[in-house]
Amino acid sequence: MSEVINVEELFASKVFTRATMRERLPKNVYKEVIKVMEKGGELSLAAADVVAKEMKDWAVENGATHYTHWFQPLTGITAEKHDSFVSHPDESGKMLMEFSGKELIKGEPDASSFPSGGLRATFEARGYTAWDITSPAFLKEDATGVILCIPTAFCSYKGEALDKKTPLLRSMEAISQQALRIVKLFGNTEAKKVVASVGPEQEYFLVDREKYLKRPDLIFAGRTLFGAPAPKGQELEDHYFGTIRERVGAYMKDLNIELWKLGVTAKTQHNEVAPAQHELAPIYETANIAVDHNQLVMETMKKVAGRHGLTCLLHEKPFAGVNGSGKHNNWSLATDNGVNLLDPGDTPNENIQFLLVLACIIKAVDRHADLLRQSASDVGNDHRLGANEAPPAIISVFLGEQLEDVVKQLVETGEAAHVLQGGKLETGVSTLPDFTKDATDRNRTSPFAFTGNKFEFRMVGSADSIGSPNTILNAIVAEAFCEAADVLEKAEDFDLAVHDLIKEYFTRHQRIIFNGDGYSDAWVAEAERRGLPNIKSMIEAVDTLTTEKSVKLFDKFGIFTKAELESREEVLYETYAKTINIEALTMIDMASKQIIPAVIKYTKSLADTVIAVKGAGADASAQADLLKQVTEKLNGMKTALAKLEEVTAKASSMSQAKEQAFYYKDVVKEVMEELRTPADEAEMLVDKKVWPIPTYGDLIFEV
Ligand code: ADP
Ligand code: MG
Numbered sequence: 140m141s142e143v144i145n146v147e148e149l150f151a152s153k154v155f156t157r158a159t160m161r162e163r164l165p166k167n168v169y170k171e172v173i174k175v176m177e178k179g180g181e182l183s184l185a186a187a188d189v190v191a192k193e194m195k196d197w198a199v200e201n202g203a204t205h206y207t208h209w210f211q212p213l214t215g216i217t218a219e220k221h222d223s224f225v226s227h228p229d230e231s232g233k234m235l236m237e238f239s240g241k242e243l244i245k246g247e248p249d250a251s252s253f254p255s256g257g258l259r260a261t262f263e264a265r266g267y268t269a270w271d272i273t274s275p276a277f278l279k280e281d282a283t284g285v286i287l288c289i290p291t292a293f294c295s296y297k298g299e300a301l302d303k304k305t306p307l308l309r310s311m312e313a314i315s316q317q318a319l320r321i322v323k324l325f326g327n328t329e330a331k332k333v334v335a336s337v338g339p340e341q342e343y344f345l346v347d348r349e350k351y352l353k354r355p356d357l358i359f360a361g362r363t364l365f366g367a368p369a370p371k372g373q374e375l376e377d378h379y380f381g382t383i384r385e386r387v388g389a390y391m392k393d394l395n396i397e398l399w400k401l402g403v404t405a406k407t408q409h410n411e412v413a414p415a416q417h418e419l420a421p422i423y424e425t426a427n428i429a430v431d432h433n434q435l436v437m438e439t440m441k442k443v444a445g446r447h448g449l450t451c452l453l454h455e456k457p458f459a460g461v462n463g464s465g466k467h468n469n470w471s472l473a474t475d476n477g478v479n480l481l482d483p484g485d486t487p488n489e490n491i492q493f494l495l496v497l498a499c500i501i502k503a504v505d506r507h508a509d510l511l512r513q514s515a516s517d518v519g520n521d522h523r524l525g526a527n528e529a530p531p532a533i534i535s536v537f538l539g540e541q542l543e544d545v546v547k548q549l550v551e552t553g554e555a556a557h558v559l560q561g562g563k564l565e566t567g568v569s570t571l572p573d574f575t576k577d578a579t580d581r582n583r584t585s586p587f588a589f590t591g592n593k594f595e596f597r598m599v600g601s602a603d604s605i606g607s608p609n610t611i612l613n614a615i616v617a618e619a620f621c622e623a624a625d626v627l628e629k630a631e632d633f634d635l636a637v638h639d640l641i642k643e644y645f646t647r648h649q650r651i652i653f654n655g656d657g658y659s660d661a662w663v664a665e666a667e668r669r670g671l672p673n674i675k676s677m678i679e680a681v682d683t684l685t686t687e688k689s690v691k692l693f694d695k696f697g698i699f700t701k702a703e704l705e706s707r708e709e710v711l712y713e714t715y716a717k718t719i720n721i722e723a724l725t726m727i728d729m730a731s732k733q734i735i736p737a738v739i740k741y742t743k744s745l746a747d748t749v750i751a752v753k754g755a756g757a758d759a760s761a762q763a764d765l766l767k768q769v770t771e772k773l774n775g776m777k778t779a780l781a782k783l784e785e786v787t788a789k790a791s792s793m794s795q796a797k798e799q800a801f802y803y804k805d806v807v808k809e810v811m812e813e814l815r816t817p818a819d820e821a822e823m824l825v826d827k828k829v830w831p832i833p834t835y836g837d838l839i840f841e842v
Contacts, residue, residue, distance in 0.1 A: 155277065187240025191242065191243040201285060203224075208246035225237075308427055310609070317616075320628065327476070336472070338422060346838050468595070495641055584658050617696055722811065735776055738773050741825050749766060779813040783811060
């Protein structure tokens with residue numbers, strides 16, 4: 140008999156939920172909290188004091204000794220500084236655990252070491268963390284003890300955003316306001332807000348920890364920088380949805396339990412395409428909570444792996460030639476009275492609203508394809524997007540056969556008079572078909588696909604925060620809604636105006652719709668003909684943030700100021716340069732201290748063998764030939780190593796961030812490849828017993 144896991148009881152047991160608040164807070168305070176959560180505004184200090192005390196008592200009852208303002212700086216991961224609840228003892232020496240409303244609402248970490256892109260001059264090292272009341276506080280438990288974590292936004296002294304959370308919250312505000320204008324036009328006057336919902340599917344790799352510790356590249360760079368392909372790859376397609384091995388299964392079980400306790404709705408788990416690759420998907424939730432929870436998922440994945448003698452790799456491309464990892468960001472919009480704006484609905488009125496929303500999204504994605512592409516880029520994702528892997532770097536929208544046909548008819552005739560695969564449709568009279576049912580026929584190659592009642596943005600990297608992609612999605616669609624509402628609110632004949640607008644948007648922006656194979660060369664050429672951007676790397680996407688249209692967009696909705704955008708550009712260039720620098724230095728280290736010495740030793744033993752065999756009067760040509768081949772690779776490595784040392788030194792001495800980043804991409808990365816190639820070729824020739832690091836086969840087939 141296996142132990143019974145009471146999931147209902149476990150779920151959110153480490154979260155200061157609404158139910159816990161209702162139970163513990165005085166009614167008037169609880170009401171005030173809910174009001175601020177739902178309508179915005181600020182909590183009074185008196186109420187904050189009460190909440191803080193109850194939160195602290197609850198945390199202490201559950202073993203907590205410290206609290207932290209948990210925030211998401213531009214590193215892409217989370218940061219925390221712990222403060223204990225310990226207060227000044229009284230004269231008798233007795234001490235009471237304390238936590239005030241002030242401490243709950245605002246923190247002041249010395250934040251000079253977080254990337255700010257020049258926004259926070261060092262003389263003004265202070266940054267502020269401000270409580271995000273809409274994301275529940277939770278308890279984190281590890282060797283440090285139990286820590287009360289308060290989700291916060293992180294700003295500079297002057298209020299400039301220094302994190303991924305602040306702009307996201309601003310964008311949620313924007314999309315809510317603009318979407319409300321749209322639903323009002325269609326008669327929904329009860330809705331008070333529109334919420335962006337997000338469900339991210341998280342991919343990851345698991346490797347044996349002992350082997351991981353023998354690979355400096357995995358330790359320092361999170362990915363392998365050397366490694367010949369294993370004899371077997373994913374060609375048999377036997378891993379995807381395959382039976383989960385015992386060791387991995389035990390890991391997944393533990394992971395689920397930890398996540399459930401944190402209130403994360405871990406729902407789906409399965410093996411992914413590559414050997415040793417897996418996926419976890421939670422149930423979708425409000426965007427900012429989904430962003431927080433995805434950080435917790437990533438963190439918990441790593442933590443739990445340790446307990447099972449495993450290491451979790453979240454890098455987008457841990458192994459060359461093996462499928463990489465991403466994060467499908469499922470996104471939709473729903474009113475607080477339960478209407479999903481991306482659901483075609485059951486009545487003609489809902490159909491028209493759906494088509495308008497769809498037209499607005501198509502317009503937004505076409506106009507800001509470059510921004511969306513940027514939002515999904517990080518250093519690791521360069522090995523996927525635009526390299527020879529899914530999804531392509533060109534943004535296009537997949538609608539599915541039926542819906543694409545509806546759009547085509549609307550563009551051509553202004554009416555969608557019929558629907559493919561049966562069913563009669565007259566917009567304004569009848570209803571649209573159920574696209575959810577049609578969603579089975581999905582195009583996996585599309586970076587932005589409509590899947591029944593949501594869009595699935597498939598470009599996001601596995602290690603990256605989903606903060607930026609959702610900020611951009613919300614912002615660009617808010618702008619399109621705003622422009623549509625500006626027209627429609629003034630229209631004399633609403634029905635006619637909305638009809639014309641839908642037709643206009645689809646007509647103007649249909650170039651972004653593509654239902655074919657996104658991986659083909661033909662599409663690259665076709666996309667170019669259509670004038671769609673094809674941005675090949677992270678740093679080539681950076682300056683999309685400060686184009687005139689971007690600055691205008693972000694300024695209009697108060698999501699980013701120009702200074703904030705410029706600072707982010709700076710941080711992105713710096714991050715890129717630093718990451719490639721670490722990779723290059725790691726390669727230099729591994730090549731000079733591990734791989735080259737091992738190969739030299741092997742050539743010595745081969746040379747000895749040749750002499751011995753010859754001395755014995757036998758034919759040593761095979762051994763001599765192997766020696767010649769291995770020596771060639773060795774020389775190749777030596778030459779490339781010297782070159783890599785030279786260009787890396789030059790790169791790190793450069794002072795201008797953008798120029799430096801491009802030098803790392805165009806020069807250093809190329810030389811890294813020059814070093815890797817002979818090393819990987821040598822690996823294929825050299826006796827496995829003398830190879831100094833675990834091979835691809837060891838890493839991905841022996842978990
Ligand atoms: P697949 O692998 O087929 O794409 P999954 O079931 O693994 O699908 O993941 C789908 C994700 O989309 C889940 O996180 C799910 O909660 C989320 N999702 C479903 N409906 C919506 C919606 N309306 N808005 C946002 N996300 C959604
Ligand atoms: Mg998916």
